[in-house]
Amino acid sequence: NETSIMGTTTMPLELIVRGNNQADVKDYAAKVYEIAKNIQGATDVETSDEEGNTELKISLDREKLSQLGLTLGGVGSELRMAFAGDQNLKYTDHGEEYDINIMLDNFNRKSREDLENVSFINAKGDLVRLKQFADISENKGASELTRYDKLPSISITGQVAGKTIGTIGDEIKAKLAQIEKPAGVDIVYAGDLENQTESYASLLVALIASILFVYLVMVALYDSYAYPFVVLFSMPLSIIGALLALALAQKSISIFSIMGIIMLMGLVAKNAILVVDFANDMVARGHKVYESIVEATSLRFRPILMTNIALIFGLLPLALSTGPGAEWKSGLGWVLVGGLTSSMFLSLIVIPVMYVIVSKLLKKE
Numbered sequence: 368n369e370t371s372i373m374g375t376t377t378m379p380l381e382l383i384v385r386g387n388n389q390a391d392v393k394d395y396a397a398k399v400y401e402i403a404k405n406i407q408g409a410t411d412v413e414t415s416d417e418e419g420n421t422e423l424k425i426s427l428d429r430e431k432l433s434q435l436g437l438t439l440g441g442v443g444s445e446l447r448m449a450f451a452g453d454q455n456l457k458y459t460d461h462g463e464e465y466d467i468n469i470m471l472d473n474f475n476r477k478s479r480e481d482l483e484n485v486s487f488i489n490a491k492g493d494l495v496r497l498k499q500f501a502d503i504s505e506n507k508g509a510s511e512l513t514r515y516d517k518l519p520s521i522s523i524t525g526q527v528a529g530k531t532i533g534t535i536g537d538e539i540k541a542k543l544a545q546i547e548k549p550a551g552v553d554i555v556y557a558g559d560l561e562n563q564t565e566s567y568a569s570l571l572v573a574l575i576a577s578i579l580f581v582y583l584v585m586v587a588l589y590d591s592y593a594y595p596f597v598v599l600f601s602m603p604l605s606i607i608g609a610l611l612a613l614a615l616a617q618k619s620i621s622i623f624s625i626m627g628i629i630m631l632m633g634l635v636a637k638n639a640i641l642v643v644d645f646a647n648d649m650v651a652r653g654h655k656v657y658e659s660i661v662e663a664t665s666l667r668f669r670p671i672l673m674t675n676i677a678l679i680f681g682l683l684p685l686a687l688s689t690g691p692g693a694e695w696k697s698g699l700g701w702v703l704v705g706g707l708t709s710s711m712f713l714s715l716i717v718i719p720v721m722y723v724i725v726s727k728l729l730k731k732e
Contacts, residue, residue, distance in 0.1 A: 378524040379532050380409055381558030382539070385520035391549040396521035399554065402542045403523050408530030415513060416521040423482055424504050431500035436489035445487055479503055515555065524558070531619045532559040563622070570625045577632045578602065585640070593729055594647065597721045598639040604713040605635040605706035612705020616686070618698040627702030634678070634703070635710035639718045641667045646722060656726040660719045668715060675711040679704050 382403065384396040396416055404412040425446075432439065447453075452470035459465075483498035497503070513520050527535060536556060543554065556564075578599065585595035609628055613620065642663045649659035686700030 379527045379559040380412070380523075380525040380535065381556075381560070382523040383515050383520050383555040383557055384523070384552065385515045385518040385555065386549065386552035387518060388549070388551060389519045391552050392519055392521055395549055395552050395554075396523065398546055399539075399543065400523050402546075403525060403539055406535055406538050406542070408527060408535050410526045410528050412523065412525035414521060414523050422505070423479060425482075425497070426502045426504070428500050428502070435495050435500055436491055436493070437487055437495060437500070442487060446485070449485055479505060522557075527559075531621060533563055533621070534619060536560045536563075566622050567625070570622065570629065574625070574629050574632070577629050581632060581636055585636075589643075589647070593725050594643055594722075597643055597718060597725055598636055600717055600721050601635045601639040601710055601714045602632055604717060605631045605710040607713070608709025609702040609706035611709070612701040613698065615705075616697070616701045618701055621695065621698050623695050624698040624702045627699040628706070630703065631706040631710075635706060635714070638671050638675070638710055638714040641671055642714070642718055643722060650726075656723060660722045664715055664719050671711060671715070675707050679707050682707075 380403065382399055384392055384399055386392045386395075393416055396414060400412065400414045400416075403409055427439065427442065429439070432442065449470060452468040454466045454468050456467040456469065457464045458467050483496065483503055485497045487495045487497070489495055513522065515522075548554075582595050582599060585598055586592055589595060606628060609624075609631060613624060618624065642660070645663035645667055646656075646659040649662060650656055654662075682700050682703045684700075686697055686704050688697050688700070
């Protein structure tokens with residue numbers, strides 16, 4: 368599940384804690400890490416907040432510095448030269464210049480005691496040790512300093528196994544709602560959680576567009592704005608069966624199952640089209656609306672049953688698959704099987720009722 372694009376690595380589970388205060392971000396990120404690590408289905412959970420190497424922190428006492436006849440700039444310059452080196456001097460040999468790096472030997476800068484005894488010469492020519500005007504402490508430095516939207520941040524990443532990323536994300540959000548979040552700190556859900564949200568929004572637009580296109584095509588074919596609404600009532604009937612099938616098969620709603628619902632919008636419309644088209648033809652020949660819809664339903668029951676059963680049995684291998692990637696494609700199969708089944712039976716009840724109601728509104732009875 369780990370994706371690498373142009374040198375960057377994206378994990379399925381990725382939570383980014385960011386804020387203005389580094390200490391608050393660190394504390395809250397530790398709580399988020401513990402929650403994510405203990406969520407069932409989240410594996411290999413790691414945090415970017417790892418302790419780095421030991422570092423020495425120098426806190427200068429400005430008052431003592433002044434009393435000893437030293438300046439902040441002079442001390443800083445000397446310390447930089449002692450540890451980083453100074454390359455202002457050049458060595459010339461046969462017209463070639465070489466840099467001379469002046470710094471302390473390794474054995475003079477290995478420990479805290481070495482640093483405390485670094486010496487300085489003040490304006491009076493007196494020898495002054497660093498420990499006389501500075502407090503030196505040891506601590507762990509950050510191994511990595513990262514920012515997200517220009518704010519200090521810590522990321523928690525992990526893999527997903529046995530559960531969908533949406534389910535794990537909901538569990539993490541529920542756990543985080545129970546703990547207090549510091550002011551100025553927030554959490555960004557990235558990785559597959561972010562991709563899933565964006566994908567769901569795109570699929571919702573596609574679903575609405577599919578319904579609209581089906582309606583417009585039927586308006587052109589029926590030359591009417593009313594009867595296509597009757598056909599559209601078969602669509603929610605299919606969603607009932609699709610969601611029921613997912614629940615019975617213990618599958619969660621995913622991108623693929625939503626794609627299956629979009630496919631259903633085109634597949635189940637044919638059930639209502641067969642009935643409505645036949646009924647309209649009988650009404651045009653002078654039959655009453657009630658008699659026409661009853662006759663159309665009884666005569667079209669067999670072709671509707673045959674086509675739907677053929678589709679359902681053709682999709683069963685997809686729904687019952689257990690091989691690699693089955694957790695993705697089986698959801699699509701169950702949505703189609705459940706939607707076709709419910710639409711096949713419910714359409715033969717609801718569509719005739721809606722046809723009679725619309726005909727009464729149009730005063731065709």
